[in-house]
Amino acid sequence: MRTRKVWVWTVLGIAAFLTVTAVLIVAAVPLTSDALRHRMIDTLSSRLDADVAIGDLHWRVFPTLHASGSDLTIRRKRHSDAKPLIAIKRFTVDAGVAGLIRRHVAHVALDGLDIEIPPGGDEQDASHEPPNRAPADAGEFEKTVVIDTLDAVGGQVATVSKHPNKAPKVWAIHALRLHNVGVQQAMPFEATLTNAIPPGEIDTRGTFGPWQPDDPGKTALEGDFTFARADLSIFHGISGILSAHGSFGGALERIEVRGETETPDFSVRLGGHQFPLHAAYRTIVDGTNGDTRLERIDATFLESVLTARGSVVDSPPGVQGRIVSLDVVMDRARIEDVMQMAVKGAPPMRGGLRLTTKFVLPPGETDVADRLRLDGQFAIARARFASYDVQSRIEELSRRSRGKPDAAQDRVVSDFDGRFKLGDGRLSAPALSFSVPGARVELAGQYALRSETLDFRGRLLMDAKVSQTQTGVKSLLLKVIDPLFKRRGGGSVIPIHVRGPRRDPDFGIDMRRVFKRGDKS
Numbered sequence: 001m002r003t004r005k006v007w008v009w010t011v012l013g014i015a016a017f018l019t020v021t022a023v024l025i026v027a028a029v030p031l032t033s034d035a036l037r038h039r040m041i042d043t044l045s046s047r048l049d050a051d052v053a054i055g056d057l058h059w060r061v062f063p064t065l066h067a068s069g070s071d072l073t074i075r076r077k078r079h080s081d082a083k084p085l086i087a088i089k090r091f092t093v094d095a096g097v098a099g100l101i102r103r104h105v106a107h108v109a110l111d112g113l114d115i116e117i118p119p120g121g122d123e124q125d126a127s128h129e130p131p132n133r134a135p136a137d138a139g140e141f142e143k144t145v146v147i148d149t150l151d152a153v154g155g156q157v158a159t160v161s162k163h164p165n166k167a168p169k170v171w172a173i174h175a176l177r178l179h180n181v182g183v184q185q186a187m188p189f190e191a192t193l194t195n196a197i198p199p200g201e202i203d204t205r206g207t208f209g210p211w212q213p214d215d216p217g218k219t220a221l222e223g224d225f226t227f228a229r230a231d232l233s234i235f236h237g238i239s240g241i242l243s244a245h246g247s248f249g250g251a252l253e254r255i256e257v258r259g260e261t262e263t264p265d266f267s268v269r270l271g272g273h274q275f276p277l278h279a280a281y282r283t284i285v286d287g288t289n290g291d292t293r294l295e296r297i298d299a300t301f302l303e304s305v306l307t308a309r310g311s312v313v314d315s316p317p318g319v320q321g322r323i324v325s326l327d328v329v330m331d332r333a334r335i336e337d338v339m340q341m342a343v344k345g346a347p348p349m350r351g352g353l354r355l356t357t358k359f360v361l362p363p364g365e366t367d368v369a370d371r372l373r374l375d376g377q378f379a380i381a382r383a384r385f386a387s388y389d390v391q392s393r394i395e396e397l398s399r400r401s402r403g404k405p406d407a408a409q410d411r412v413v414s415d416f417d418g419r420f421k422l423g424d425g426r427l428s429a430p431a432l433s434f435s436v437p438g439a440r441v442e443l444a445g446q447y448a449l450r451s452e453t454l455d456f457r458g459r460l461l462m463d464a465k466v467s468q469t470q471t472g473v474k475s476l477l478l479k480v481i482d483p484l485f486k487r488r489g490g491g492s493v494i495p496i497h498v499r500g501p502r503r504d505p506d507f508g509i510d511m512r513r514v515f516k517r518g519d520k521s
Contacts, residue, residue, distance in 0.1 A: 113155030200230030321363020351383030
């Protein structure tokens with residue numbers, strides 16, 4: 001009997017405890033879904049200093065608190081006509097009694113999370129007074145509800161341009177997990193995203209927050225990332241599968257990124273050759289609009305190295321896409337490596353290359369070769385031509401220009417230097433010089449990349465007289481015309497042209513200019 005009484009009192013005690021607990025929970029939580037919806041709206045609006053709306057909400061208390069709802073939107077105050085900062089199609093919330101006492105929610109699941117990051121420095125914001133809200137004290141922080149784990153699927157993050165006719169930049173979210181989610185603290189996260197341009201998968205982890213509702217661009221962000229299988233063929237005229245890894249940190253409006261990329265099969269359609277391309281970079285990204293400042297890029301391909309600095313920024317209003325602007329320096333490079341990009345078949349020339357150029361790539365749907373703009377200067381040292389016929393002509397030119405047409409054939413290397421401009425698929429050279437022992441060629445003209453045709457005019461400066469380039473009777477006959485080509489200081493100057501296809505160009509004397517005084521010196 002005593003044992004039974006003990007059990008009776010024990011059961012009654014437990015029942016009383018559960019009853020009191022249930023009463024406390026019911027007292028703390030509204031009895032109807034509609035009342036709970038209004039309480040959630042009021043709480044979120046106050047905590048986030050934002051306009052909050054919830055379309056539908058259902059909940060239950062037993063055995064654990066479970067709520068589900070739809071069409072949750074959060075807008076900045078005084079921006080009711082703008083798209084929501086956050087929109088959620090469907091959500092569920094699960095919490096236990098012990099967690100609720102500690103103001104912790106065990107799990108929140110979101111389906112269709114749409115985050116809109118507005119542009120920084122909004123003119124509209126300047127016309128309004130800042131919210132009259134006193135900073136929260138430590139006690140208020142302690143009352144903030146923390147979500148232990150938040151999972152989101154099927155969403156996107158979009159950065160909105162300052163220009164209304166510009167489409168936002170969008171990153172699709174496959175999966176996002178946040179831990180210890182609270183308004184006033186940094187939140188660890190893992191995410192899998194799809195990059196739009198170039199398309200590829202991004203896996204990233206780090207910390208995000210605390211969220212700054214008055215200026216989202218100031219929200220802190222840091223972490224690491226990997227970028228896999230980015231297809232470069234979306235940029236017309238080039239191809240290759242790029243992978244990258246690196247780290248980032250700062251705030252949304254100024255994210256410092258360091259990383260490396262590998263493209264083992266990079267190719268320019270114009271040349272058609274595949275070769276490995278590696279790059280290490282340091283950039284600053286404005287996450288509110290996608291503009292990027294390239295602090296430094298160090299790239300290697302084949303046996304050549306280049307460094308670059310510049311920017312990738314949004315194009316003017318009315319034009320979709322981005323403008324790439326770079327200052328490129330190549331101090332240790334080979335001309336044959338560069339020609340791999342633009343010349344089909346084997347490179348026609350080998351030699352050391354030094355180059356500096358302005359590089360501008362406007363947006364567009366045409367091939368990179370047709371949009372690319374270059375403006376720079378170069379020098380090629382100790383160049384030799386791959387074609388035996390071309391190299392033989394160069395060596396013969398050197399012998400005759402020195403007045404030794406009968407000398408034994410020797411190995412001759414050539415030096416080039418000049419200025420160049422590339423635009424609309426044409427390489428123009430307003431000042432191009434080419435020298436071998438005994439001769440110097442000065443040319444100006446252009447080279448069409450697609451048709452691979454040359455059209456240059458200039459002059460040949462030789463150490464020897466014209467008659468000294470020949471032997472026997474020809475030499476005697478040419479003495480008559482030596483005065484026509486006489487060069488001040490000795491030697492000869494001959495107007496020439498280089499025209500026709502790259503594989504078999506026509507080198508000849510420009511007879512129309514022979515008698516022009518301006519071509520004599």
